[in-house]
Amino acid sequence: MNGQPANAPRLHPEAERLADATILPREYNAVTHFIDRHVIEGRAAKIAYQDERGSHAYGELAERVNRAGNVLKQLGIEMEQRVALCLPDGIDFPAVFWGAIKIGAVAVPVNPLFKPAEADFVLRDCRARALVTSAPHLAELESVLTNQPHLRAVLVVGDEKAQARHGRAALSFDKLACEVNAELEPAPTLADDAAFLLYTSGSTGQPKGVVHLHRNLIATAVLSGEEVLGISEADVIFSAAKLFFAYGLGNGMTFPLHAGASAVLTAERATADTVMRVISRRQPTLFFGVPTLYAKVLALSESNRAWRPEHLRLCACAGEALPEELGRRWRERFGVDVLDGIGATETLHNFISNRPGEVRYGATGKPVPGYEVRLLDERGREAGQGEVGELWCRGPSIGSGYWNNRAATVTAFVGPWFRTHDRFIRDAEGFYRHVGRADDMLKVSGMWVSPAEVEAVLTAHPEVQEAAVIGALDADGLVKPKAFVVVKPGLTPRPGLETTLANLVKSKLAAYKYPRWVSFRDELPRTATGKLQRFKLRS
16 A cells, blocks of 8 residues: 655644544534634634625625525524535635535535536435525526425525516525624534535536535645645635536635635636636736646737736646646746646545645646555556556545445445546656546557547647547457547648647557547537546547
8 A cells, every 4th residue: 555655744733633534523613614713813804705796804704604504594404404506606605605514504516507407416416405596597597496306495696686587486695694693603513524515527427426524624725735735824826616616615715714815716717818817917826727728828828928927836737637748838938837636526625746846747746645545456456666557545535425326435435445446657756647547548459548648649739739539449340549639729720630640649659559530629528627528529
C-alpha cells in the first residue's frame, strides 16, 4: 500500500489530526465553523463574497444563512429532509446551502443546466421536500414540478411575481426571508450526519447521489485548501467551476470560508471572455478552472497580448488530465503555474495534486496530505513502479455511499477505500500520471493504449485546441483508435490535416497507437462540469 513519500514534509497538528478523521466532537454542525465563527472572531465586516449584486460581508452572510434556515423551518422542513437548490452562483447559493445544513436538513445542489427530465430524476431520487430556485430556472422546470410526489414547497429568489406564473403557488424566498428572525441556533447534528448530497455529473450515464457528512467539509478545506494551496485570509478566489458540484463547492465555498478569505461568484457561463473579464476586474489571487477553459483562454489571449493576470499567484485545475503542453504554455505565457490534480464527487475534492514549487506538467501530482492511494492491477495486486494500475483512495472526505443505490455503493466503496476506476502510473519520484479511465483504455493489437496519451500528442499540434480518442472497429472488427478533434478558434480543418495528425502520433508514440480515423468537430460533448462524455462519441 502506497502512502506519503518518506521525505514528505510533516503536516501541522491540525492537518495530522484531520487525516484520521477522529478529532471532531460527536455533536457537530459544519455551519459553526464555516459561517458562525467569523462573526465571533471579528470578521463580520470583511468581504466574504463579490457577485453581480455587489459585495457581501461575513456578517451579512451569517444573517442570510440564518434567515434561509428560518424560512425552511417555517415551511415545516425538518432534520434529515432534503432541500434542493437549483441556483446560479451568487450570494443566494451559500445562504440556502448553509441555511439548510444549519437546521439539520440535507442540502441537494441541482445543476442549473439540467434539462427538465434530468432535474426530475434528481428531485424524485432524493425525495426533495423543498426546492429553492430562480425565476429563469423555475420556468425551465415548471413542466416537471407539478407531479413531484415528495415536494411540498417551491421558493423563488429574486422575483416576487413568480408566484402568479406557477401553478403550485411558488413562494417568494426574498419576501419570506425579510419576515423571519435573523437569529438561528444550529441543529444538534452529529459529525456523521448527512449534510448534503452531490450528484455525479453523469459522464457515464445516470447520475448518482453521493452522501457527504458534516465532517467531510473541513477535511478538504484543511488538507487541500490550506496545506496544498496555502489559502489564507488575504486571498481572493475565483472559480470558473460552479458551486453545484464538488470541485466548485470546495473552491468557492469551503476553501475561502475556512480561511476567512474572499471569493468571486458569477452567474455567467464560464467562457474565455468571462474569465478574462472577471480576472481583470476582480483581481483574484487564485483561479480554478478546467483544461478546456485554460486552452480557450490561451487561444483568446493571442489576440490580446497585453492581457496579463498580474494578481494571480496560483492557478489550479481538475476535471480531467491537464495536457503537459497546455500547462507549459500557460506558465510561459503568464508566469503562473497551473496545479493539476484529481478529485471526484465521491472524494469531495482533490486527493492527488501538484503543489507550489513542485509542479510536474504531464503528471497529476502526489497524494494530498491526509490521503492514501494505491494502484491495483487487473488481478488486484499492487502495481509496481511504472506499471498501470487502477487508482484507489482513502481519506477523511470520502462520502459514505450513494443515496439509495446499494449495488453501486458496494462496488465503488470498499471498506474505507473508494475505487476511482481511473488508471494511473506512479514514477520513481512518487508522481502519479493519469493514463485514462478503466473503461476508456483500448486494447489494440493485444496491447493497451491510453486515450489520454494519444490526446496529449494531438493537442500539442499548433492547430488543435482539444481532442478525444475512443476505440472503433475497423473492417475486420478489430479495435483501433479514432480521434475527434476541435481546431483552434478562427481556423478550419485544412485538407490533409487528418494525415498530418496521424503521422504526428506515429512520430511520438508506438505505431499501433496512432488514430486510424480523424473526425473534426465544432465541439466535444461534455458534462456541465467539463468532463468529456466519451460514451456519446462511441454512440
